[in-house]
Amino acid sequence: MMKSAKKLLLSDKYHRALVGWRNKHFPDFSLLDKYWNVHFPQDERFELCAKIVKVKNEKITQGKYIGNEKFKQAKDMKGSMLYQALRIIKAQCSTELGSIQQHVETVETSHSDYTKFSVMRIMAEELRHAYQMFWVLSNDSTWISTGDKKIADNLMDELLSMETGSHVLDAFNIDFTDALDNILFACFIDRVGKFQLTMQEEFAYEPMSASMRPMLHEEAFHLKTGWEVLREIAIAAVRGRSSWTLADIQKKINVWYPRALEMFGSTEGGESNIQFSFKTISNSEAVTNYIKEVMSLMRTLNTRIIQCAHPDMTRIEAGEAIQDEMPLYLPSPQFLRIRSTLDDASSLRVYDTQGKPIASNLYASYLTTVLPTKFLNTQFGKNYLLRYAN
Amino acid sequence: MKQNFINYSERYNVSILELDDPSANTLTYHLLKELEENIFYIATNPLVRGIVIIGKGDKFFSGGVNIGMLLTAGRQHNSHFILFAAEVLELIESLPIPVVTVINGNITGGGLELALIADYRIAIAGDYNIGFPEVRLGVIPGMGGTQRLARLVGPQRALEMITQGEFISPTAAKDIGLIDVILDRENFRENAIKSAIDYILKHNLCQAKCAELYWSEKNNILIDDAVQLSINNGLAVIHVTEVANTLNSIDILIALNNYLLDLRIDEEIYSVLIDLKSEFFGKDDNVDFFSKYQKLFRYIFNKISGYPRIVAVNVHGRLKSIAMELALHCDYRFVNSTLAVSDLWQDINGESPERARFYPFLDSLIPTSRIADLVNCRFYKIQDSPENWLMRFVPPVGAGQAIGYAKLAITKGYKEPLSSSLLLERHLQEQLFMSYDSKEGMKAYVEKRKPFFTGA
Numbered sequence: 001m002m003k004s005a006k007k008l009l010l011s012d013k014y015h016r017a018l019v020g021w022r023n024k025h026f027p028d029f030s031l032l033d034k035y036w037n038v039h040f041p042q043d044e045r046f047e048l049c050a051k052i053v054k055v056k057n058e059k060i061t062q063g064k065y066i067g068n069e070k071f072k073q074a075k076d077m078k079g080s081m082l083y084q085a086l087r088i089i090k091a092q093c094s095t096e097l098g099s100i101q102q103h104v105e106t107v108e109t110s111h112s113d114y115t116k117f118s119v120m121r122i123m124a125e126e127l128r129h130a131y132q133m134f135w136v137l138s139n140d141s142t143w144i145s146t147g148d149k150k151i152a153d154n155l156m157d158e159l160l161s162m163e164t165g166s167h168v169l170d171a172f173n174i175d176f177t178d179a180l181d182n183i184l185f186a187c188f189i190d191r192v193g194k195f196q197l198t199m200q201e202e203f204a205y206e207p208m209s210a211s212m213r214p215m216l217h218e219e220a221f222h223l224k225t226g227w228e229v230l231r232e233i234a235i236a237a238v239r240g241r242s243s244w245t246l247a248d249i250q251k252k253i254n255v256w257y258p259r260a261l262e263m264f265g266s267t268e269g270g271e272s273n274i275q276f277s278f279k280t281i282s283n284s285e286a287v288t289n290y291i292k293e294v295m296s297l298m299r300t301l302n303t304r305i306i307q308c309a310h311p312d313m314t315r316i317e318a319g320e321a322i323q324d325e326m327p328l329y330l331p332s333p334q335f336l337r338i339r340s341t342l343d344d345a346s347s348l349r350v351y352d353t354q355g356k357p358i359a360s361n362l363y364a365s366y367l368t369t370v371l372p373t374k375f376l377n378t379q380f381g382k383n384y385l386l387r388y389a390n
Numbered sequence: 391m392k393q394n395f396i397n398y399s400e401r402y403n404v405s406i407l408e409l410d411d412p413s414a415n416t417l418t419y420h421l422l423k424e425l426e427e428n429i430f431y432i433a434t435n436p437l438v439r440g441i442v443i444i445g446k447g448d449k450f451f452s453g454g455v456n457i458g459m460l461l462t463a464g465r466q467h468n469s470h471f472i473l474f475a476a477e478v479l480e481l482i483e484s485l486p487i488p489v490v491t492v493i494n495g496n497i498t499g500g501g502l503e504l505a506l507i508a509d510y511r512i513a514i515a516g517d518y519n520i521g522f523p524e525v526r527l528g529v530i531p532g533m534g535g536t537q538r539l540a541r542l543v544g545p546q547r548a549l550e551m552i553t554q555g556e557f558i559s560p561t562a563a564k565d566i567g568l569i570d571v572i573l574d575r576e577n578f579r580e581n582a583i584k585s586a587i588d589y590i591l592k593h594n595l596c597q598a599k600c601a602e603l604y605w606s607e608k609n610n611i612l613i614d615d616a617v618q619l620s621i622n623n624g625l626a627v628i629h630v631t632e633v634a635n636t637l638n639s640i641d642i643l644i645a646l647n648n649y650l651l652d653l654r655i656d657e658e659i660y661s662v663l664i665d666l667k668s669e670f671f672g673k674d675d676n677v678d679f680f681s682k683y684q685k686l687f688r689y690i691f692n693k694i695s696g697y698p699r700i701v702a703v704n705v706h707g708r709l710k711s712i713a714m715e716l717a718l719h720c721d722y723r724f725v726n727s728t729l730a731v732s733d734l735w736q737d738i739n740g741e742s743p744e745r746a747r748f749y750p751f752l753d754s755l756i757p758t759s760r761i762a763d764l765v766n767c768r769f770y771k772i773q774d775s776p777e778n779w780l781m782r783f784v785p786p787v788g789a790g791q792a793i794g795y796a797k798l799a800i801t802k803g804y805k806e807p808l809s810s811s812l813l814l815e816r817h818l819q820e821q822l823f824m825s826y827d828s829k830e831g832m833k834a835y836v837e838k839r840k841p842f843f844t845g846a
Contacts, residue, residue, distance in 0.1 A: 063412075064410075064412060078395075078418075078420040079395050079411045079418045079420040079421050079456075080411045080412065080414075080416050080418060080456055080458070081411075083418070083456055083458030083459050083462055084458060086458070086462060087458055145459070145462050145463055145467075146418075146419040146420070146459075146463065146467065146471070146655050147419075147463045147464060147466070147467025147470065147471070147655035147656060147657055148462065148463045148464055148467060148657065149658070151462055151463075154462075269413075271412065271413040271449070272412040272413035272414070275412035275413060276412065
């Protein structure tokens with residue numbers, strides 16, 4: 001499949017802009033390039049380019065335009081469809097650039113050289129994904145809105161100037177505080193990326209759907225890295241050979257898992273994405289599937305942790321043991337949410353990690369027991385406390 | 391692939407317009423343009439006895455103006471969009487047939503403004519949002535919502551709803567008179583449309599409108615030949631060719647309207663020239679025809695006077711009624727140097743045989759008090775080409791926005807009481823003080839150099 005991907009470069013202007021962006025936000029890229037063959041000898045060498053494959057379906061498979069050919073040009077999309085397509089591309093691209101800005105802060109403190117280079121590879125591939133979105137915007141000169149002939153250029157300029165704090169989705173506005181963030185982010189946030197990219201393979205705008213398969217292929221490495229390294233760290237924690245404890249890991253899960261759920265959007269929304277064939281399933285269905293998948297991964301991880309703590313236990317016995325108590329657990333989907341409570345500010349409620357409502361005057365002190373202190377001191381953490389904890 | 395944002399159907403000669411842009415049926419330029427096309431059809435179809443407007447789906451009637459569009463487009467586009475939306479709403483409101491809105495779900499912002507123009511509002515029972523959240527977005531309802539709501543529910547309630555920006559339930563909306571009737575959810579769509587048609591048939595008392603069916607003989611290919619557009623360096627030229635002499639005026643006017651709409655939201659257009667090569671504005675250019683379509687003519691001509699850009703007309707020969715009226719609505723009029731200006735004046739002063747038919751026509755469109763002004767309007771005879779002459783209004787030479795606002799202050803303010811026009815003038819001036827061009831203009835003045843305007 002991937003052999004058939006066509007590689008394309010952006011116009012000189014935007015190619016240079018993204019290389020410039022890389023030099024500023026990812027200055028160690030040259031190290032990755034230099035040692036690629038040492039760490040990833042089996043894998044194709046990284047190239048900053050757009051990759052296009054033949055679309056899975058040439059026709060739209062659902063929604064308002066079912067049975068029609070996919071839209072080959074942006075100018076054919078009108079009304080809400082045009083603006084929603086732009087919003088999705090913007091959010092996608094913003095996440096790619098935002099994650100690099102986050103990873104770069106702590107990648108140096110990775111617990112092993114291989115982890116460090118894996119995270120750097122993730123960063124490079126995220127940059128390629130941003131490059132891909134720039135291709136989607138710049139390759140089609142018909143990205144014209146009523147009254148604005150430069151919507152693609154404006155959007156690309158806006159994306160290039162975004163910093164942590166100004167990205168579209170709040171998961172990408174959180175400063176990383178240590179290398180554990182790099183890993184938990186790959187575990188939870190990148191998995192949402194996998195869901196979005198999979199759904200977007202059916203995107204009604206053909207250049208976008210033709211972009212998804214190569215991105216998904218790369219995303220698989222990000223997910224694998226996240227869960228493999230998390231397992232390594234958790235086992236090291238059980239054996240007392242890590243600077244992090246299981247409690248530290250749990251606190252990070254409490255940060256990143258709610259942010260991942262938030263990325264799916266309002267549980268009541270997503271209908272128009274299906275109608276326009278931008279995504280294949282509703283937000284609530286996607287989030288349910290995501291939770292199911294992550295729970296399964298957590299069970300496997302916990303089984304390994306129990307086995308490590310009790311080497312005499314079989315896998316089955318360890319599996320039974322985690323029925324009673326999970327060393328690491330997923331907090332309630334209601335914990336640390338923003339989107340669901342913002343919709344109805346008058347009935348604002350906050351919950352603990354078990355999903356029980358908690359009085360807002362007790363909430364701040366409660367959060368200090370379940371979240372990393374450094375996270376609460378980030379700008380995101382401070383803003384959250386200001387808004388939700390009295 | 392053609393996208394439809396308005397699904398049109400008819401029952402008992404009642405037009406049913408279904409807003410269809412998932413999932414919230416938000417108002418975009420494309421949707422409104424299609425709505426306008428449908429209204430043109432209805433306005434020229436004598437068989438239509440009323441209009442029902444409903445939203446597709448079961449969640450939204452309309453979520454109002456598409457915020458994604460407002461965020462994507464520039465300030466000028468957005469202000470032109472709101473102007474266009476307000477005009478379409480006024481056009482619907484002005485039709486001499488009943489309009490009913492069937493509120494099938496959430497109705498907020500611009501969606502509610504659309505519903506307010508109706509004579510009767512039927513809503514589905516249930517728990518959903520009705521209201522104007524604009525102040526939460528840092529704006530106000532701008533398509534007539536502040537005015538129509540106050541007239542419908544009283545100024546105090548309107549003030550509370552709009553300044554608090556909070557939603558109310560259908561029951562509360564009915565209590566204050568915002569909704570006329572609430573129907574059960576079961577078979578709502580069918581029952582509501584039936585009720586709407588009942589209302590229309592009871593209230594349509596032999597409508598006074600005089601329209602004819604023109605649409606059957608509409609010839610799109612010839613219309614494209616009759617009205618053409620070219621754009622060059624910020625100046626748009628709409629060519630009305632001799633082919634116009636063979637077509638219906640209403641079709642030509644609608645084609646002109648469509649071009650004007652597109653130009654009006656194009657931020658890089660600073661002046662428009664209508665090059666009138668045709669003596670007639672359509673084969674049926676006469677007073678009788680005008681009187682039948684007076685509202686449509688007024689609607690389209692207002693697009694010229696309300697467009698904050700200089701619109702000029704270049705006349706190549708004597709003009710008949712509608713063509714002359716069009717010329718009089720433009721800001722500048724040029725006349726071919728081989729033509730005696732006195733020939734044109736004769737029409738207006740009543741010296742020519744045309745007077746009898748032209749004078750009452752003017753009377754029907756504008757107040758008598760304004761005729762004198764129009765008679766005094768100048769036809770420029772220039773040596774240069776009109777295109778070159780108009781470049782003085784186009785950046786970098788002209789401060790496009792200030793020129794447009796000066797025109798608005800005069801053409802719009804002139805018709806209002808002095809206190810209102812002074813308010814309008816101040817408001818426009820405040821906006822201009824925030825523009826790049828005002829800073830550049832003042833800086834250039836101090837530095838004793840020519841300004842380089844950008845239109846921003």
